[in-house]
Amino acid sequence: MEPIGIIHSPYKEKKGIPIQGIFKREVEGWIELREEYAGGLKDLDEFSHAIIIHYFHKSEKEAIEGVPFLEQTKHGVFAIRSPHRPNHIGFSVVKIGSIEANKLYFTEVDMLDGTPVLDIKPYVKYFDSRDEVKCGWLDKHFKNGNVSSKTIIH
Amino acid sequence: MEPIGIIHSPYKEKKGIPIQGIFKREVEGWIELREEYAGGLKDLDEFSHAIIIHYFHKSEKEAIEGVPFLEQTKHGVFAIRSPHRPNHIGFSVVKIGSIEANKLYFTEVDMLDGTPVLDIKPYVKYFDSRDEVKCGWLDKHFKNGNVSSKTIIH
Numbered sequence: 307m308e309p310i311g312i313i314h315s316p317y318k319e320k321k322g323i324p325i326q327g328i329f330k331r332e333v334e335g336w337i338e339l340r341e342e343y344a345g346g347l348k349d350l351d352e353f354s355h356a357i358i359i360h361y362f363h364k365s366e367k368e369a370i371e372g373v374p375f376l377e378q379t380k381h382g383v384f385a386i387r388s389p390h391r392p393n394h395i396g397f398s399v400v401k402i403g404s405i406e407a408n409k410l411y412f413t414e415v416d417m418l419d420g421t422p423v424l425d426i427k428p429y430v431k432y433f434d435s436r437d438e439v440k441c442g443w444l445d446k447h448f449k450n451g452n453v454s455s456k457t458i459i460h
Numbered sequence: 461m462e463p464i465g466i467i468h469s470p471y472k473e474k475k476g477i478p479i480q481g482i483f484k485r486e487v488e489g490w491i492e493l494r495e496e497y498a499g500g501l502k503d504l505d506e507f508s509h510a511i512i513i514h515y516f517h518k519s520e521k522e523a524i525e526g527v528p529f530l531e532q533t534k535h536g537v538f539a540i541r542s543p544h545r546p547n548h549i550g551f552s553v554v555k556i557g558s559i560e561a562n563k564l565y566f567t568e569v570d571m572l573d574g575t576p577v578l579d580i581k582p583y584v585k586y587f588d589s590r591d592e593v594k595c596g597w598l599d600k601h602f603k604n605g606n607v608s609s610k611t612i613i614h
Contacts (some may be wrong), residue, residue, distance in 0.1 A: 310546045326587040346524050350536060395579045427551060429593065432480075436585070439585045441508075
């Protein structure tokens with residue numbers, strides 16, 4: 307696998323970054339695609355959101371269990387969204403701003419500056435959204451619409 | 461990147477497969493993880509849905525534009541969900557059935573039998589779901605709750 311581009315983000319370090327982009331919606335970043343892929347962005351500007359598959363390039367370990375930012379309990383790595391996972395693949399839903407040639411501007415950023423991009427897909431509610439969802443250890447942290455201050459990394 | 465496991469699916473060929481698992485909900489598949497990763501599944505059974513990142517191993521080409529199954533118009537590869545994309549990464553939301561040691565049973569399958577798995581993540585509605593979504597060229601195909609027969613590959 308080869309990066310298809312790179313993410314430019316205001317987050318140069320972990321501090322201040324949201325655990326997911328939705329918790330700091332206004333922050334803007336952009337993807338600079340390799341120029342030969344610019345044509346692949348055609349018609350993506352008619353979508354409001356995109357899925358970004360990226361590579362957690364700052365993670366130097368792999369752990370089979372981990373403690374997420376929201377609590378102090380260990381869970382299996384496939385039940386959390388930690389970067390310290392096999393293959394170090396990251397997944398983010400972002401809000402599309404504009405597209406200019408090989409540049410995709412977006413908000414709802416949760417990636418570090420310099421993150422390599424592996425794929426971009428349109429977010430399709432008919433495919434990707436589910437109702438009647440159970441979210442395991444996470445449900446208690448978002449009960450009654452509550453949002454923990456731990457959604458921003460300190 | 462290395463596969464962390466393999467998908468067992470009733471779909472041995474493209475014919476009859478849904479373009480996304482949600483269009484043939486009842487079909488069951490399972491992931492056989494490499495045994496050293498079994499511990500990573502701990503607590504995932506408390507979630508109803510998982511995100512599967514996989515590798516489109518049957519795609520032998522890469523095209524910067526493509527014609528999706530639902531219509532005959534070309535779009536940029538990053539505005540469609542075609543397997544013929546840079547890095548050939550696939551993304552599916554599936555419904556978790558049960559977990560037994562290194563085996564994850566699920567429904568809402570849209571992968572071919574033998575597909576290599578790159579990552580498993582919990583589907584978290586607080587992170588991954590969006591309201592007020594525009595889905596570009598796709599919206600017309602799902603107007604008024606309509607579902608095209610082209611969501612199943614013939």
